Amino acid sequence: MFFQRLAPLVPLLVLTLAGEGASRSGWLPGYLFPSPSAVLQTLVEDASMYRKAFFETVLAAGVGLAFSMSLGLLAGLVLAASVRIRRMFYPYAIFFQTVPIIAIAPLLVIWLGYGIPTVIASAFIVSVFPVIANSVQGLTGTDPVSLQLFRMLDATPAQTLFRLRLPAALPQILGGFKIAAGLAVIGAIVGEFISGSGLGGLVDASRNQQRVDRVFAAVLLAALLGILFFYLLSMVHPIVFRHDKNPKA
Amino acid sequence: MIRAIQLAKRYASTGGGLAPLDFEMERGQWLTLLGPSGCGKSTLLKLVAGLEEAGSGRIEVKVPRSKISFVFQEPALLAWSTVEENVILPLRLRGMKRENAIRKAIPWMDKLGILPFKTSYPSQLSGGLKMRVSLARALVTDPELLLLDEPFAALDEPIRIELGLELRELFVTMKPAILMVTHSITEGLWLGDRVMVFQGRPGQVVLDEPLGLGESRPLSLRGDSRFLSRVEQCFALLKEGRA
Numbered sequence: 217m218f219f220q221r222l223a224p225l226v227p228l229l230v231l232t233l234a235g236e237g238a239s240r241s242g243w244l245p246g247y248l249f250p251s252p253s254a255v256l257q258t259l260v261e262d263a264s265m266y267r268k269a270f271f272e273t274v275l276a277a278g279v280g281l282a283f284s285m286s287l288g289l290l291a292g293l294v295l296a297a298s299v300r301i302r303r304m305f306y307p308y309a310i311f312f313q314t315v316p317i318i319a320i321a322p323l324l325v326i327w328l329g330y331g332i333p334t335v336i337a338s339a340f341i342v343s344v345f346p347v348i349a350n351s352v353q354g355l356t357g358t359d360p361v362s363l364q365l366f367r368m369l370d371a372t373p374a375q376t377l378f379r380l381r382l383p384a385a386l387p388q389i390l391g392g393f394k395i396a397a398g399l400a401v402i403g404a405i406v407g408e409f410i411s412g413s414g415l416g417g418l419v420d421a422s423r424n425q426q427r428v429d430r431v432f433a434a435v436l437l438a439a440l441l442g443i444l445f446f447y448l449l450s451m452v453h454p455i456v457f458r459h460d461k462n463p464k465a
Numbered sequence: 466m467i468r469a470i471q472l473a474k475r476y477a478s479t480g481g482g483l484a485p486l487d488f489e490m491e492r493g494q495w496l497t498l499l500g501p502s503g504c505g506k507s508t509l510l511k512l513v514a515g516l517e518e519a520g521s522g523r524i525e526v527k528v529p530r531s532k533i534s535f536v537f538q539e540p541a542l543l544a545w546s547t548v549e550e551n552v553i554l555p556l557r558l559r560g561m562k563r564e565n566a567i568r569k570a571i572p573w574m575d576k577l578g579i580l581p582f583k584t585s586y587p588s589q590l591s592g593g594l595k596m597r598v599s600l601a602r603a604l605v606t607d608p609e610l611l612l613l614d615e616p617f618a619a620l621d622e623p624i625r626i627e628l629g630l631e632l633r634e635l636f637v638t639m640k641p642a643i644l645m646v647t648h649s650i651t652e653g654l655w656l657g658d659r660v661m662v663f664q665g666r667p668g669q670v671v672l673d674e675p676l677g678l679g680e681s682r683p684l685s686l687r688g689d690s691r692f693l694s695r696v697e698q699c700f701a702l703l704k705e706g707r708a
Contacts, residue, residue, distance in 0.1 A: 361541045364516055368535045369558045379558070383545045459545050459586035 250429040255436060258429045265418070270437050272414035276332050277404035277441065280339025284396045288344045289389060292351020296381075302352070313345035317403060321410040330411045338407025343399035350392025354385025386456055390449070397445035405438055415441075466492050466610070466642055467513060471522035474508050475667055482667040483508050485522055492609060493640040495633075497657030499650060499699055501706060504668030506646040510535070510612045513644060528610045528642075531559060534603035538615040540595040542587040542602075549574070549583040552601045566605075573601045577631065593624035600628070604635065613645040617652065625649075626684060629656050633682050650699045654678075655687055662699055664706030671702055 232252045238244040239251035246254070259266055291309060295302045321338055328334040358381045366376045408416025415434045422430035467490040475482040483505030490496055498506040511517040512524055514535050526533070534555075542551045549567060552574055556566035574580040577597040587595055596616060603611060617625040633656055636643060647653040654660060654676060662672040676695060678686065686692050 359541065361537050361539050362543070365535065365537065365541050366558075367516060368514055368533070369555050370530060371558050375558055379554075380543070383543070386545075460588055 247426070247428060250432055254429050255432045259433045259436075262430070262433075266433060266437060269413075269415045269418045269434065270441070272332070273335075273401070273404050273408065273416065273438065273441060276335035276407065276414060277339050277400045277445070279332075280336045280404060281343055281396060281400035281445065283336070283340045284344040284347050284400060285393055287340075288347025288392065288396070289351050291344075291348045292355060292389070293377075295348065295352045296355035302356075306352070309345065309348045312341055312348070315341065317342050317406050318409075321406055324407065325410050330413075332411075332413065334411045335404050335407035335413065335416075338410075339400040339403035342403030342406070343396035346395035346399065347389075347392040350388045350395070351385065354388030355381050357388070358384050390453065390456060394446055394449050397449050398442045401438060401442040401445060466490055466527055467644075468525040468527075469512075469522065470524075472509075472512060472519055472524050473522050473667070474505065474512060474517060474520040479503060480666050481505065481508075482520070483512075484665070484667040484669040486670060488661070488670070488673065490642055490644070492642050495636055495643040495645065495656060495658045497653035497660045498644065498646045498663065499648075499653050499660060499703065500663030500668050501666075501703065502648075503666045504663040504706075506663060506668065507614050510614050510644055510646055513610070514612055526610070531606060532609040533612065534606055534608035534610070535612045536599055536603045536614065536616045538618050540587070540599035542595055542598055544587050547584050547586060548579055548590070548598050551587070551598050552579075552605055554602060555606050570601065570605050573605050576635070577601045577604075592620055593628065596620060596624075596628060600632065604639075607639070609641050611641050611643045613643060613647075615646055615648065618648065625652060630682075630684070632656070637680055650696050650703070651687060654692065654695050654699065655682055660695075660699065662702045664702065671706070672699070 235244070235249070236251050236253060239246055239249060239254075250258075295306055295309065317338055320341070321334070324334045324337050328337055362380055362384070363376070366380055371379070404414065405416035405419070408414040409420050411417065412420065415438045418434045419431050419438075422428075422434065467488075469486055469488050471485045471487060473483055473485040481503030486509070498509065500506050508517060512519055513526055514533060515526070515530065516535075543554070546554070549570065552570045553561075553563070553566035556569060557563065561569075571580065574583060577600055579594060579597045579601060582590060582594060587598070590598070596619075600616070617628055620628070629652060643657075645653065645657065657676060658678075659675045660672065661670055663669065664671045678689075678692060678695075
């Protein structure tokens with residue numbers, strides 16, 4: 217069990233060692249691919265700068281994700297309410313998936329200014345669609361026999377929603393949240409490219425200074441942030457699906 | 466209790482459904498519906514339950530809706546709720562307090578042998594136990610009319626027999642009206658008081674008569690010559706309908 221949990225670290229370890237070896241032997245030029253130890257050294261040396269940028273990104277991506285989860289689920293509930301509403305509005309929901317965020321990020325800056333609102337909006341736009349799509353799929357995919365049972369029991373629409381459709385849709389909804397978690401970080405980084413704050417701003421500034429080690433360090437932190445969000449949401453899984461894990465009697 | 470007058474329902478897409486049907490049914494009667502797939506047996510159950518609108522004709526069900534229970538082929542249990550929560554669902558939806566609902570459900574769970582599993586989730590139960598939970602959920606409202614749509618279809622034969630015996634015993638005590646759809650001639654005749662056999666698509670009733678097999682239905686009845694002649698009669702009609 218312990219080794220199974222550590223399994224994902226094996227490729228990382230191999231890649232890190234290979235990168236270190238390739239860099240030290242001169243096979244990879246250090247100004248293009250800094251060694252993992254050099255990246256780590258940069259992280260330690262500029263710890264306070266990275267800490268500040270990291271928490272700026274955490275805040276923006278976290279708030280953007282929270283908006284995505286709440287508004288996306290709400291939109292999913294509205295869209296799942298009737299076929300007519302879905303036909304009318306679902307194509308507009310797809311807008312959020314297809315819009316090239318890098319192209320509209322400058323517009324966000326014009327509308328919201330060079331600050332965290334732009335970054336939050338960017339994180340939200342990029343991450344909301346999977347929540348909407350998964351919520352709609354889950355809420356419209358309720359077992360028809362269970363729906364008949366609720367009709368038979370004269371359940372009100374609210375009872376059917378909260379006691380049947382919503383709990384039945386939770387696996388898909390949670391799946392949407394998990395996808396959104398990674399996308400929110402991407403959206404936040406893109407927003408920060410433009411607004412100049414957080415890890416995204418740091419990547420952009422370091423690129424201009426040709427400090428590839430700093431770029432790698434920021435990218436590493438951004439990836440860790442995505443993983444952190446994903447695992448935080450995964451921790452909800454055993455609580456929500458406690459009914460699924462026990463063996464048969 | 467139930468009265469159908471020229472009741473019909475057609476499904477244009479499949480050609481199946483129910484041809485105009487007249488029938489009456491009283492409390493304390495177990496009516497078994499036999500027939501091929503698509504002949505309208507389940508449709509009749511849904512029309513009685515008010516889950517489908519009649520295409521033509523009408524149906525009068527003189528039972529309050531709260532006293533009608535439906536048991537589906539699948540147990541249709543809420544996976545995220547415990548056995549106890551599943552059983553009390555109809556009472557909770559009708560606004561009964563949790564403690565009162567549980568108090569009312571306990572004797573039913575006990576009778577159906579699921580009380581030891583009251584805190585288990587459906588994923589932890591066997592098919593037979595799941596169906597017992599489904600039956601307890603249907604019985605907890607003290608139904609006057611019980612609609613059973615192939616309730617034992619997914620179960621192994623020994624469990625089917627065991628549940629059949631228990632349900633017949635409950636029926637004799639409670640005397641509700643039961644309308645049961647089944648594909649098993651033996652099971653349908655063993656449990657029922659009256660049989661209705663359908664043929665064709667849309668289904669037409671070709672036999673509707675009481676079975677006269679008495680109230681008690683021991684398993685040994687299935688070897689009785691009167692019972693076997695009934696089985697042969699229904700089998701011949703169903704075979705004729707397929708020809």
